[in-house]
Amino acid sequence: MSSSLLGRIRRSTAFRLTAIYALLYIVSSLLLFVIAYVLLAGVVRSQDQKLLTEKLNEYSYIERTKGLPALLDFIRRDTEEYEESEYFVRILDPSGGERLTVSPPGWETLPQAKLEPRSLEAAQWQLLEQPGPGGGVFEVTSRKLGSGTFLIVGGDAHQREALLSEFKRIFLFITATVILLGVVVGAIQADRSLAPIRDLIATVNSIGGGSMTARVPTRGTGDELDELASLFNSMLERISTLIQGMRDALDNVAHDLRTPLTRAKAVVETALQSNLSQQGLREALMDIAEENERIRTTLNTLMDISEAETGTMRLSIERVDMAVLVEEGVEIYDYLAQEQGIILICDAAPGLFALADAGRVRQLLANLLDNALKYSKPGGQVQVSARMDDGRVRVTVHDQGEGIPPEDIPRIFERLYRGDKSRSHRGLGLGLALVKAVLTAHGGDITVSSTVGQGSEFVFSLPRA
Numbered sequence: 387m388s389s390s391l392l393g394r395i396r397r398s399t400a401f402r403l404t405a406i407y408a409l410l411y412i413v414s415s416l417l418l419f420v421i422a423y424v425l426l427a428g429v430v431r432s433q434d435q436k437l438l439t440e441k442l443n444e445y446s447y448i449e450r451t452k453g454l455p456a457l458l459d460f461i462r463r464d465t466e467e468y469e470e471s472e473y474f475v476r477i478l479d480p481s482g483g484e485r486l487t488v489s490p491p492g493w494e495t496l497p498q499a500k501l502e503p504r505s506l507e508a509a510q511w512q513l514l515e516q517p518g519p520g521g522g523v524f525e526v527t528s529r530k531l532g533s534g535t536f537l538i539v540g541g542d543a544h545q546r547e548a549l550l551s552e553f554k555r556i557f558l559f560i561t562a563t564v565i566l567l568g569v570v571v572g573a574i575q576a577d578r579s580l581a582p583i584r585d586l587i588a589t590v591n592s593i594g595g596g597s598m599t600a601r602v603p604t605r606g607t608g609d610e611l612d613e614l615a616s617l618f619n620s621m622l623e624r625i626s627t628l629i630q631g632m633r634d635a636l637d638n639v640a641h642d643l644r645t646p647l648t649r650a651k652a653v654v655e656t657a658l659q660s661n662l663s664q665q666g667l668r669e670a671l672m673d674i675a676e677e678n679e680r681i682r683t684t685l686n687t688l689m690d691i692s693e694a695e696t697g698t699m700r701l702s703i704e705r706v707d708m709a710v711l712v713e714e715g716v717e718i719y720d721y722l723a724q725e726q727g728i729i730l731i732c733d734a735a736p737g738l739f740a741l742a743d744a745g746r747v748r749q750l751l752a753n754l755l756d757n758a759l760k761y762s763k764p765g766g767q768v769q770v771s772a773r774m775d776d777g778r779v780r781v782t783v784h785d786q787g788e789g790i791p792p793e794d795i796p797r798i799f800e801r802l803y804r805g806d807k808s809r810s811h812r813g814l815g816l817g818l819a820l821v822k823a824v825l826t827a828h829g830g831d832i833t834v835s836s837t838v839g840q841g842s843e844f845v846f847s848l849p850r851a
Contacts, residue, residue, distance in 0.1 A: 403572070403575070403576035403579060403580065404569070404572040404573045404575075404576040405572065406572070407568075407571065407572030407573075407575045407576060408565075408568040408569045408571070408572030408573075409568075409572075411564070411567070411568035411571055411572060412564055412565055412568040415561075415564040415568070416561060416564065419557050419560060419561065419564075423550075423553060423554070423557060426550070426553065427550050430546050430549065430550065431546065434525060434541060434543060434546055435511060435525070435527070437541065438473070438525070438527055438539055438540070438541050439527070441473055441539050442527060442529055442537065442539045445457055445460075445461070445475070445537055445539070446529060446531060446537065448460055449531045449532070449533065449535065449537070450531070450532055453533075454477075454485075454531075454533055454535055457477070458477065458485065458486050461475055461477075461486060461488060462486075465488050472490065472541070472542075473488070473490070473539055473540065473541055474488065474489055474490055474524065474526065474538070474539065474540035474541070475487070475488040475537075475538070475539055475540075476488075476537075476538040477535055477536070477537055477538075478535065478536040478538070479534075479535060479536075480533075480534035480535065480536075482536075485535070490542065510527060511525060511526075511527050512525070512526055512527075513525050513543065513547075514526060514540075522542065522544045523542075523543045523544045523546075523547040523548075524540050524541065524542055524543055524544075525540060525541055525543040526538060526539065526540035526541075527539055527540070579611075582602070582605070582611040582612065582614070582615055583611070585602050585603055585615065586602050586614070586615065586618060588600075589601060589602045589618070589622075593622070598622075598625075598626050598629065599626075600622075601619045601622060602615040602618050602619055603615070604616055604619070624697075627697075643681055643684060643685075646677040646678075646680045646681050646684075647677070647681070649673070649677050650673075650674050650677040650678065653670050653673045653674055653677075654670075654674065656670070657670040684816070687816045687820055688816065690820055690823070690824070691816065691819050691820050691823045693827075694820075694823030694824050694826060694827040697827070699746075699823075699824075699827045701742075701743040701746065701827060701828065702743045702744075702745070703741055703742065703743055703828075704741070704742075704743075704744065705739050705740075705741065705851040706739065706740055706741075706742050706744045706747065706851075707736065707737070707738060707739055708734070708738040708739070708740050708742075708747070708772050708779045708781060708848070709734040709735060709736045709737065709738045709772055710736075711744060711747050711748060711751065712732060712734040712751065712770055712772050712781060713732055713734060714748070715748060715751040715752060715755055715770070716730055716731075716732040716755070716770055718752070719752075719755045719756070719759060722759060723759055723768065726759060726762070726764060727764035727765055728759055728762050728763075728764065728765075728766050728767070728768055729766070729767045729768070730759075730767075730768050730770075731767060731768070731769040731770070732769075732770050732771075733769065733770070733771040733772075734770070734771060734772035734781075735772070735773070738772050738773070738774055738779050739779070739850065739851040740778075740779040740848040740849060740850060740851055741828075741848065741849045741850070741851045742828055742830075742848050742849075743828070746824045746827075746828070747824075747848070749820070749824065750820065750821040750824050750825065750846070751770075751781070751783075753817035753818065753820060753821050754783045754821060754844055754846075755768070755770070755783065756817065757817060757818070758783050758784075758785035758787065758842075758844075759785075760787075761785065761787035761788045761842070762785045762786060762787040762841075763786070763787065763788075766785065766786040766787065766841075767785075767786050768783070768784070768785045768786075769782075769783075769784045769785075770782070770783050770784075771784075774850065775847075777850050778830075778847040778848065778849060778850055779847065779848050779849075779850055780845055780846070780847045781845070781846055781847075781848075782843060782844070782845045783843070783844045783845075784841065784842075784843040784844075785841045785842055785843075786840065786841040787841050787842065788838070788839065788841075789836045789837050789838040789839055789840055789841055789842055790834070790836040790838070790842055791838055795834060795836060798818050798834065799818050799819055799821075799822040799832075800819060821846070825846055825848075828848055828849070829848075829849055830846060830847050830848045830849065831846065831847055832844060832845065832846040832847075833845050833846075
């Protein structure tokens with residue numbers, strides 16, 4: 387394995403997380419075992435040391451109350467009573483001379499220098515080990531008596547130390563197991579922690595390969611990574627919507643601009659091939675200007691629809707009186723209605739305040755009124771009413787025109803869609819699509835009901851202020 391590969395592994399997040407998880411797991415486990423060993427060793431040793439301390443206190447009491455000869459006599463009788471003494475006892479006079487020594491089996495091989503006062507005064511408790519394999523372990527303590535005599539008491543600590551040694555071996559085995567488990571558990575935790583990141587990387591790679599439908603799978607854990615995946619998916623949905631909107635806008639532009647461009651080209655070619663008078667050239671230029679205006683209107687309308695549908699339309703939301711806007715719209719179209727012999731009625735009570743962009747609302751009202759008058763017959767009526775209903779301001783545009791066939795109603799809000807009956811009328815097929823898009827951007831909605839030959843009714847609503 388090359389050094390560069392090892393370097394990449396060490397720099398990887400998975401390796402660092404594995405190391406951190408494993409280190410925390412191992413350190414915490416070792417700490418628990420060390421605490422357990424210290425507590426066990428302390429309890430076991432304290433029991434043995436308690437017995438030696440009691441024996442030391444007993445001998446000190448006899449020497450203090452009855453004198454040294456009585457102590458020596460007591461120890462001898464105690465030794466003669468039992469065939470083997472359980473404790474090591476040595477008494478030295480102030481000059482260092484040995485007065486009495488009682489040695490259980492095994493103590494004879496201990497280095498005698500370690501049982502001298504100078505060696506024992508350095509610490510209260512000392513562990514002495516016999517040299518060689520299978521040697522015993524002994525613990526001694528000492529005290530200087532009131533008469534200057536030096537008293538040494540010891541006991542066999544072999545079984546205790548063997549128990550602690552066995553515990554150490556078990557501890558080392560468990561430590562190795564803990565290290566292995568720590569690495570395994572660390573790797574599993576790192577893998578689970580980085581799984582959402584890997585899913586995110588895979589999704590980004592898929593999108594880079596051209597698959598805009600790829601999404602990051604969410605696990606429903608509710609943690610920060612799951613929230614990141616949800617936010618990333620929301621961002622992808624928004625980007626997809628924007629891209630689709632751009633594609634649709636381009637398709638619609640290419641479709642709808644073909645006709646006016648063709649007409650403008652035909653006018654130019656005719657003007658170039660014919661010897662037109664100044665008036666004829668003027669009329670040709672006016673035709674071209676009209677087609678250019680048609681192109682500009684189409685582009686602006688398509689851009690407005692795309693912005694509204696993708697949520698990027700800039701709206702100046704404010705508190706507006708819908709009754710005033712409805713009356714203004716009716717007043718503007720009243721002259722056109724009179725020319726067509728259509729009665730235009732306004733029924734809007736004042737004080738119908740909504741949260742909306744006044745300019746955009748005038749635009750959608752103009753589209754609905756224009757359609758109503760366009761498809762109405764002379765002598766008919768177009769009624770515009772506004773009311774408050776269920777916390778929303780609802781505006782109704784009702785006409786007595788041709789009506790809409792049932793098969794066309796689901797598609798009338800699509801861009802550039804025109805039913806068979808509407809093809810005989812002027813228009814781009816964008817008005818109702820713009821109305822729908824603007825209302826969606828406002829958080830409003832629109833419904834339509836129609837009967838062929840009797841008329842149509844459009845009802846849109848806006849949030850109440």
